[in-house]
Structures are given as structure tokens and as C-alpha cells.
Amino acid sequence: MWTxxxxxxxxxxxxxxxLVIVLxxxxxxxxxxxxxxxxxxxxxxxAGIGPSATVESFTDGVGGTLGDVGVVLGLxxxxxxxxxxxxxxxxxxxxxxxxxxxxxxxxAVALLAMVLGIPLFFEIGVVLVLPIxxxxxxxxxxxxxxxxxxxxxxxxxxxxxxxxxxxxLSALHAFVPPHPGPLVAVDALGADLGQTLxxxxxxxxxxxxxxxxLFAHYASRWAHAEPAAALVRSGGPxxxxxATADTEGRPGATADAAEIPETPExxxxxxxxxxxxxxxxxxxxxxxxxxxxxAPEGSPVRAVAEFVGEPIVAxxxxxxxxxxxxxxxxxxxxSEVSSLAAAGLVPAASILVIIGAGGGFKQVLVDSGVGDSxxxxxxxAGIPVLLLxxxxxxxxxxxxxxxxxxxxxxxxIVAPVLAAEPSASPVLAALAIGxxxxxxxxxxxxxxxxVREYFGMSVRDTFRTWSVMETxxxxxxxxxxxxxxxxV
Numbered sequence: 001m002w003t004x005x006x007x008x009x010x011x012x013x014x015x016x017x018x019l020v021i022v023l024x025x026x027x028x029x030x031x032x033x034x035x036x037x038x039x040x041x042x043x044x045x046x047a048g049i050g051p052s053a054t055v056e057s058f059t060d061g062v063g064g065t066l067g068d069v070g071v072v073l074g075l076x077x078x079x080x081x082x083x084x085x086x087x088x089x090x091x092x093x094x095x096x097x098x099x100x101x102x103x104x105x106x107x108a109v110a111l112l113a114m115v116l117g118i119p120l121f122f123e124i125g126v127v128l129v130l131p132i133x134x135x136x137x138x139x140x141x142x143x144x145x146x147x148x149x150x151x152x153x154x155x156x157x158x159x160x161x162x163x164x165x166x167x168x169l170s171a172l173h174a175f176v177p178p179h180p181g182p183l184v185a186v187d188a189l190g191a192d193l194g195q196t197l198x199x200x201x202x203x204x205x206x207x208x209x210x211x212x213x214l215f216a217h218y219a220s221r222w223a224h225a226e227p228a229a230a231l232v233r234s235g236g237p238x239x240x241x242x243a244t245a246d247t248e249g250r251p252g253a254t255a256d257a258a259e260i261p262e263t264p265e266x267x268x269x270x271x272x273x274x275x276x277x278x279x280x281x282x283x284x285x286x287x288x289x290x291x292x293x294x295a296p297e298g299s300p301v302r303a304v305a306e307f308v309g310e311p312i313v314a315x316x317x318x319x320x321x322x323x324x325x326x327x328x329x330x331x332x333x334x335s336e337v338s339s340l341a342a343a344g345l346v347p348a349a350s351i352l353v354i355i356g357a358g359g360g361f362k363q364v365l366v367d368s369g370v371g372d373s374x375x376x377x378x379x380x381a382g383i384p385v386l387l388l389x390x391x392x393x394x395x396x397x398x399x400x401x402x403x404x405x406x407x408x409x410x411x412x413i414v415a416p417v418l419a420a421e422p423s424a425s426p427v428l429a430a431l432a433i434g435x436x437x438x439x440x441x442x443x444x445x446x447x448x449x450x451v452r453e454y455f456g457m458s459v460r461d462t463f464r465t466w467s468v469m470e471t472x473x474x475x476x477x478x479x480x481x482x483x484x485x486x487x488v
Contacts, residue, residue, distance in 0.1 A: 006373035009047055013370040016043040017396070017409065020361075024400050032402055033350075036357035040364040047368035057367045058360035065359025065408075066352065069187060072178045073348050073355075075315035077121065079322050081344025082337070083278060086326035087268030090132060092116070095271050102140060106164045106213035109133055113168025114208060115275075118176065118282055121351065123450065125169040130454050133165050134158060134227050155220040158227065162455060163219060163469055167212030170473050174403070174434040175200035175207075178281070178311055180355055181407040185433045188362065188411035189418055191426035193311060194289030197282070199427055199488070200434070203480040211472035219468065223461035227454060266330045273325040280321060284314035351404065358408030365412045385424040386432040386485060389414045390478050393436025401445035403437040410436065428485050435477035441470040 020039035023030040030038075037058070044054025092112065100108035117125050137157040141149055150156055173179045177186060177197050186196050269277075288309020295302035307313060319341070327337035383391075393410035397403060410433045418424050441448045442463070452462040 002373075005369075009368060009370040009373045012043060012046050013365060013368070016046075020405075021400050024402070024405075031350075032400070032405055033353045033357045036354070036361045036405070040357075040361040043361075043368060044364050047364075047370065049364070049368055053367075054364060057364045061360035061363025062356040064363070065184065065187065066356045069180065069183045069355055069359075070352055072183060072311045072315060073180060073352060074345060075312065075319050076178050077344040077348040078341040079278075079315065079319050079344075080121070082319075082322045082326040082340055083116075083274070085340050086330060088274035088277070088326055091268050091271055092274050102144070105136070105140065106161050106216055109136075109161045110164035110168045110208050110212040113165040114172055114204065115278070117169045117172030118278060121179070121348070122169050122173040122447065125173075126166075126450060126454060129165050129169065130162060130227075133161050137161050149226075153221070155217070156223065156225055157220075158225045158455070159220040159223055159465060160216050162225065163216035163465060164208070164212035166451065166466065167208045167215070167469055167473060170438055170470060171204040171208045171211070171477065174438045174473065174477060175204045175431055177285075178315060180351055181403055181434055181437055182430060183311075184355060184358070184404070184408050185411045185430035186426075188408070188415055189426040189430050190415075191430045192289070192292075194285050194292070194309060195427045196430055197285050198289055199484060200431055203431055203477055203484065206480055207473055207476045210476045211469050215469055215472055219465045223457060223465045225461070226456040266332060269325050269330065273329070277318060277322050277325045280318040281311075281314040284308045284317065285311065354402070354404050355408065358405055362408050362412030365409070366415065370413075385414070385417055385421055386428055386478075386481060388417060389429045389432040390436040390474075390481075393433045394439045394474070397437050397439050398442075401442070401448075406437040407433055425485065425488055428481050428488065431481045431484075432478060435474050435481060437474075438470050438477075439474035441467050 016039045019042060020035050022028075023035035023038060024032055040058045040061075041054060044057060045051050049057065092115065113125065113129055116129055137160075138149075140146075141151075141157050144151070146152075146157060149158060151160075173181065175182060177183050177193055177200070182196060182200060183193075185191070186193050286309075288305050291302045291305030291309070295305065308317065323337050323341070327340070328334075332340075389410060392413050393406045396409050397406040400406065411430070414429055414433065418426055418429055443449075443459075448462060448466060451457075451466045452459065455462070455465075457465065
């Protein structure tokens with residue numbers, strides 16, 4: 001039965017979420033980390049938890065979230081840095097693009113972005129992939145004699161191949177562990193990581209196809225892009241100058257790149273070695289899922305598969321392999337490999353603290369009982385769990401511009417609803433939240449400005465390309481999740 005206490009809790013939680021949104025999006029432009037702390041520390045006492053208990057709840061949430069997610073993120077960023085600076089990513093791009101004609105080029109780029117997007121954060125993937133894509137687009141225009149960067153049908157070549165790259169990176173960021181959003185949702189909802197990874201890849205494939213090459217076919221007609229010449233000529237700031245995203249996600253902040261140039265003494269790794277290294281964690285986590293289904297419980301095969309398929313173990317093994325394939329085999333010393341890997345941790349710092357504070361805010365929401373109240377409301381209203389998960393994430397995404405904040409907050413709200421409906425799938429709920437968390441990026445999203453600056457587009461054209469593409473990723477992803485619910 002709905003009570004006055006439930007009403008008070010929902011009003012308090014809503015007001016606190018609005019407070020966090022105002023702190024992040026108003027003229028204060030407070031970083032999400034302290035904004036989430038303020039929200040949690042206000043919510044607890046007002047909701048009746050008590051000051052001391054609120055602090056304890058928040059710190060427990062921070063520790064629990066970072067304990068599960070932080071190690072995975074650290075290993076993933078180190079692996080991504082070695083991949084970028086070894087030349088392995090360039091080698092993989094050349095191999096894919098050389099084998100695709102002009103007609104299939106957008107599909108090849110989308111595939112490239114999806115492969116590279118497995119171990120890389122979205123921002124790192126952008127600074128790694130887009131300069132390569134720009135160079136290929138300009139080369140294609142030159143070979144075919146296109147005027148003004150447009151083909152015979154008036155399509156911008158850079159947008160025609162750049163949008164599929166963004167779609168591939170964005171979809172992987174939303175749906176596939178070990179990216180932070182899916183990891184947080186998996187942890188909060190108690191979903192199986194291996195199953196989430198497998199279903200996430202299945203969901204991402206049609207999503208990227210629609211939001212990437214198919215959408216780019218039309219969007220490249222009505223928008224104009226003119227990236228900086230330095231991005232077209234070189235490997236981009238991620239390779240040449242050590243540039244990364246700043247704390248707001250905008251390009252330009254300089255980290256310790258510790259770049260080792262490609263020379264005869266330091267040749268790039270081979271294609272087979274590159275593919276083996278970056279796909280190893282995915283294979284190991286999928287192996288764990290297969291073993292859980294096919295191998296009898298307690299068998300040695302299942303025990304080994306469950307161990308190596310743990311995210312931290314799988315990524316650690318991939319990182320150790322990367323030190324050889326991307327480091328020692330190229331002639332680098334141990335100190336050089338260590339320096340490169342450590343430089344990869346710099347762009348993860350802001351993400352880690354936001355995730356930690358989000359986990360603390362989520363825990364205060366849970367301990368206050370507001371989740372149980374919302375579960376009552378959702379159950380009474382008859383809203384399907386998957387639609388509820390998506391819609392809550394959409395609202396928070398639109399308000400804050402942060403996919404991570406949307407994921408963490410929505411997961412905390414949806415968790416008790418799942419507990420009240422045993423038939424609901426935590427895996428699909430996690431993916432529905434991931435879909436909602438990327439809905440319609442606009443001016444309060446750092447990614448909006450990152451893409452605008454890299455493509456050299458106007459704000460209007462960024463809305464008509466990037467923002468619409470993100471909405472397609474969200475909506476098509478939700479439809480794919482709903483379709484999967486009919487089968488799973």
C-alpha cells in the first residue's frame with residue numbers, strides 16, 4: 001500500500017536529483033563528483049537516515065562500486081594506451097580499410113570502431129579512431145577527384161565514414177562491458193557479466209548498422225564537417241601530442257603521453273598479434289558464459305573458465321600479453337612499457353571518481369527506501385521493467401548530460417523493481433539502462449563539444465548529426481533489447 005512516507009521519500013529524492021542536476025548544469029558548472037556528494041549528503045538526513053548513517057552509506061557505496069569496477073577500468077585504460085601507442089590500432093585500421101571499396105568503407109569503419117571500442121573508453125576511442133578515419137576520407141576524395149570533400153551525390157565523405165565510427169564507439173560504450181556504464185549496471189542489478197557482454201554485442205550490431213552507415217548515408221548530405229588539418233595529416237593528438245579529454249571531456253588537456261615512436265628498432269606489432277591481444281578478454285569472458293551453461297558444476301573445466309573469465313583476470317591476462325605484443329616484441333624496455341601503460345591511467349581518473357560518487361549516491365537512495373517506494377509506484381502503474389529502466393535513464397541523461405550519472409542513478413532506482421519481479425531479466429534491464437543513458441546528447445554533454453571540435457562542425461550541424469545519431473543508438477538499442485526479451 002502506498003503511504004505518506006512513500007510520497008515524502010519520492011518528493012525528497014526528486015528534489016535531490018534536481019539539486020544535483022542544477023549543480024552540474026547551472027552557471028556553477030560543479031563537477032559531477034562533488035555534485036553527487038552534495039546530493040547524497042542532503043538526501044540522507046532529509047529522508048530520515050541520519051547524518052552519520054548517511055556518511056556511512058555513501059562511503060559504503062563508493063567503496064563497493066569502485067571495488068567491483070575500478071580495477072577493471074584501470075586495466076582497460078592501460079591496455080588501450082598500449083594498443084594506441086604501439087601502432088597496432090593503425091595497423092588494424094589499414095588492414096580493414098585497404099580491403100574495403102568506397103561503397104563498403106562506412107561499414108568497414110563501423111566494424112573497426114566496434115573492434116577498437118571493446119577495450120577503449122569512448123573519449124580515447126575518438127582521439128584514436130577519428131584522425132585515422134579523416135585521413136582515409138581525404139585520401140578517398142583525392143583519388144576520386146571529389147570537390148569540397150563531397151562525392152557525386154553531394155555527401156560529405158568525412159561524415160559518411162565518421163558517423164559510423166562514432167556509432168560503433170557509442171554503442172559499445174552503452175552496451176558492452178568492460179565499459180563503465182554497463183559494468184555499473186551489471187553490479188547494481190546483479191546481472192551476469194558474461195551474459196550481458198554476449199547479449200550486449202548482439203544488441204549493438206543492428207544498432208550500429210542503423211545509427212552508423214545507414215544514418216550517415218542521409219546525414220552526410222545535410223551537414224558539413226571540416227576537421228583541423230593537423231588531425232587529417234597526423235595520427236591525431238592521442239598519438240602525436242599526448243592529448244586527452246579534460247575533466248569535462250573536452251579535448252586539449254595534455255597527459256604524460258610517454259610515446260615511443262615507430263622506428264626500425266620499434267616496429268608496430270603484427271595484425272594477428274593485435275587482434276589476439278584486444279580480443280582475448282572478450283573471448284575469456286564468453287568462455288566463462290559457455291562453461292556455465294555446458295560444463296557440469298564443480299568440474300575442473302568450469303572452475304578454470306570461471307576464473308579466467310572474471311573481468312579483472314581476463315583484462316589482466318590481456319594486459320600481460322599486451323606488454324609482450326605491444327612492448328617487448330617491439331624492442332621496448334620494461335621501464336618504457338611501464339611508462340606507456342601508466343600514462344593510460346590519466347584519462348580514467350575523472351571517470352573513476354564520478355563512478356565512485358555515483359555509487360555512493362545510489363547507495364543512499366537505496367538505504368533511504370525510495371527505491372522501494374518507486375517499485376510500488378511502477379508495479380501499481382503496470383509499467384514494464386525494461387521501459388521503466390530506459391525511461392528513467394533517458395530523463396537523467398537529458399538533464400545532466402552524463403551517461404555515467406544516468407546509468408548509476410537509474411540502476412539504483414530500478415534494482416528494487418527487479419527484486420519485486422523475479423521474472424524480469426537483470427541482463428536486459430542493464431542493457432535498457434545503457435540504451436537510455438546515451439539518448440540525445442546536447443549542449444550539457446561534454447561529448448557534444450568533443451565531437452563538434454573534432455569534426456569542425458557548427459552547433460546546428462552537430463545537433464543534426466551527432467545528437468540524432470545518439471538518439472538512434474538509444475531507440476534502436478531499446479527495440480533490440482525488447483526483441484531479445486521475446487527470446488531470452
